[in-house]
Structures are given as C-alpha cells and as structure tokens.
Amino acid sequence: MTTAPGKASKKEKPKRQTPEERQEALRYNHIMYGPTAGEFRPAPKKVDYGAPYLAHPKFQSLMAAFKKGAGFEFSVTDKGKSHIISTDEAQIRFNGKVVYYSHSHNRYESDLLLDRSVALQFQAIDSFVHLAIAVLRSLPELGTPQLSFRFGEFWYGAEKMETGIAAQGPNLRIGSYRVHEAKEKSRS
Numbered sequence: 001m002t003t004a005p006g007k008a009s010k011k012e013k014p015k016r017q018t019p020e021e022r023q024e025a026l027r028y029n030h031i032m033y034g035p036t037a038g039e040f041r042p043a044p045k046k047v048d049y050g051a052p053y054l055a056h057p058k059f060q061s062l063m064a065a066f067k068k069g070a071g072f073e074f075s076v077t078d079k080g081k082s083h084i085i086s087t088d089e090a091q092i093r094f095n096g097k098v099v100y101y102s103h104s105h106n107r108y109e110s111d112l113l114l115d116r117s118v119a120l121q122f123q124a125i126d127s128f129v130h131l132a133i134a135v136l137r138s139l140p141e142l143g144t145p146q147l148s149f150r151f152g153e154f155w156y157g158a159e160k161m162e163t164g165i166a167a168q169g170p171n172l173r174i175g176s177y178r179v180h181e182a183k184e185k186s187r188s
C-alpha cells in the first residue's frame with residue numbers, strides 16, 4: 001500500500017441508515033417491543049358531523065321544505081358516486097329510501113322518526129352520515145342529538161343502533177319539533 005507522502009489516509013465513515021431501512025427497523029421494533037415512551041400515536045381527527053350540510057343553502061332549502069311539507073331535491077357526490085337527497089311532504093329520502101319521516105300531532109308540532117334499518121344500510125357512506133346528523137342539528141327543538149357516529153357505526157345514546165332494532169323495531173322516535181308557523185286569527 002503506497003500513499004502519497006504528506007496525505008493522511010481517509011477515515012472510513014460509518015454507513016448511514018437509509019430512510020427505508022429506518023422505517024423497516026422502526027416497524028420491527030414496534031412489532032417486537034411496542035412504541036417507545038417518546039413516541040405518541042397520532043390523535044384521531046375529530047370530525048364535526050353534519051357541519052358541511054348545516055351552512056349549505058340547498059340543505060337549508062331541504063329543511064324548510066320538510067317543515068312546510070313541500071318537495072325539494074338535490075344531489076351530492078361522494079367518492080365518485082352521486083346520491084340524491086329529497087323531501088316530499090313528511091319524508092326525507094336518501095337515494096329513494098325514506099330515512100326520516102314525521103307524524104303530526106297537531107298543526108304546530110310533529111314527531112320526527114328515523115328508520116334505523118335504512119340508517120344501518122347507508123352508514124358506510126360519509127355524505128349520509130353527515131346528513132343524518134345534520135337533520136337533527138338543524139332542529140333545535142329536539143335538544144342535543146343523541147345520534148352519534150363512532151367506530152364506523154351509528155350509536156343512539158350509549159347503545160349501537162342495530163341492537164335497538166331487534167327489541168323495538170326499525171322506527172325510532174327522535175322527538176317533537178315545531179312545524180311552520182300557522183297564522184293565528186284574532187278574535188273580533
């Protein structure tokens with residue numbers, strides 16, 4: 001081995017880990033030992049269900065038509081598929097299936113009912129989940145909505161929605177809401 005006089009021999013640098021090798025090493029460590037104390041799992045994103053619909057003028061028109069007993073229809077695109085949301089008289093439909101419907105008490109109040117079997121059928125579609133919760137949030141007379149969406153399933157209160165179908169049937173009474181204001185005549 002001959003080296004030029006006056007030059008020091010190069011020191012060999014330690015081999016650096018490539019990003020792919022680092023990811024593979026981390027994956028192996030997580031499998032074998034779990035996450036370290038300094039590593040935190042990312043917090044799941046909190047989704048504000050119903051918010052995309054509440055401020056939208058088409059949804060507001062839908063709810064106004066529902067309260068008046070009129071018809072209205074619009075379409076929503078979700079993951080490349082188009083879904084039709086409509087109302088006629090006392091029903092709110094999603095792709096032609098009745099989701100919410102009302103039963104009137106008197107000329108001032110109606111009961112809002114939810115068809116649980118249809119809700120379970122469409123619970124995998126994001127636009128439906130937002131619609132189901134937005135309808136409840138748009139009717140303040142109902143109070144705080146007990147319908148929620150957790151772990152990819154609808155929950156009503158503390159129980160899964162599908163458990164209530166066997167015991168109580170597919171119709172779920174949500175509560176009473178005020179329909180359009182009827183003009184009162186003054187007595188003369």
